[in-house]
Amino acid sequence: MPVPELVEQAREGKARAVARLISLVEDESSDLREVMAALTPHTGRAHVVGVTGAPGVGKSTSTSALVTELRSAGRRVAVLAIDPSSPFSGGALLGDRVRMGDHATDPDVFIRSMASRGHLGGLSWATPQALRVLDAAGFDVVVVETVGVGQSEVEIAGTADTTVVLLAPGMGDGIQAAKAGILEVGDLYVINKADRDGAQQVKRDLRSMLRLAERTDDAWDPPVLATVATTGEGVAEVVTRLDEHRAWARESGALERRRERRARDEIEAIALTAMRRRWGAVDGDRLDDLARRVASRGLDPYAAADALMETS
Ligand code: GDP
Secondary structure (H helix, E strand, C coil): CCHHHHHHHHHCCCHHHHHHHHHHHHCCCCCHHHHHHHHHHHCCCCEEEEEEECCCCCHHHHHHHHHHHHHHCCCCEEEEEEECCCCCCCCCCCCHHHHCHHHCCCCCEEEEEEECCCCCCHHHHHHHHHHHHHHHCCCCEEEEEEECCCCHHHHHHHHCCEEEEEECCCCCHHHHHHHHCHHHHCCEEEECCCCCCCHHHHHHHHHHHHHHCCCCCCCCCCCEEECECCCCECHHHHHHHHHHHHHHHHHHCHHHHHHHHHHHHHHHHHHHHHHHHHHHHHCHHHHHHHHHHHHCCCCCHHHHHHHHHHHC
């Protein structure tokens, strides 16, 4: 299908066209330039909500409960589940339908898994483009769910308008939270599995850690909520607070600042990918040649980098 037609159908919210466009992103298709140019004027409306947390904390269950709550308010929702550790695409964690079985037949819910293909900066490059597709497709809320490993929480916080950090009792979360830098990135903290022993303790520990954390948007005091994702308890409150954060971010200018930062990262990722491709495809020999000369100490790495930039 030609790009203009595909874009038109995606904008009408047709799931197949949306899925096809996200596949183009995953495949780094050469059509993306045309796709993004056509989509960009129709974006900026969706509320991008990042959901992150350690494996097993209840992200999938919580996302599903969140979708249920948002749907009951009549909102159209897309879920982009990102697995930063897997090189496979399309349902890398589990089949999309299995993950979100309750919503599989709802035409106003779109669910998709995406994984980095292993190329450098893969997710920071692909995620904003996939989000642009979903935004232009008219979803009111786009939930980006990611496994909290390594730097991924911080990356997702850079991608979302509102970041939800999930914790649960019995997972050594206090220490994990401090280590992973999540104390700085959450706009909303949710203690899931509130039906289990120790939930109150996690809440208290987190609150006291948050008081000591150095946060950038200190005008926003992140709420700490409790949920039981398996029953939906507390999820309505999460939605209320998500909306509050969005309204605050709009009014305070924080949303605009975040979006500019995000655009900056995206431009950089696209430019770097283009440069790498050029060195690899057009002038791979030149890079190999320079590498040999630096390794054998015939050339210093700065001079080699200058030479590479000049030829590209
Ligand atoms: P994820 O790895 O973070 O996506 O976690 P999942 O959503 O797959 O949940 C991990 C396990 O915790 C599953 O067996 C869920 O049924 C269970 N679970 C999720 N939320 C709750 C909750 O609020 N209470 C209890 N008791 N179990 C939960």
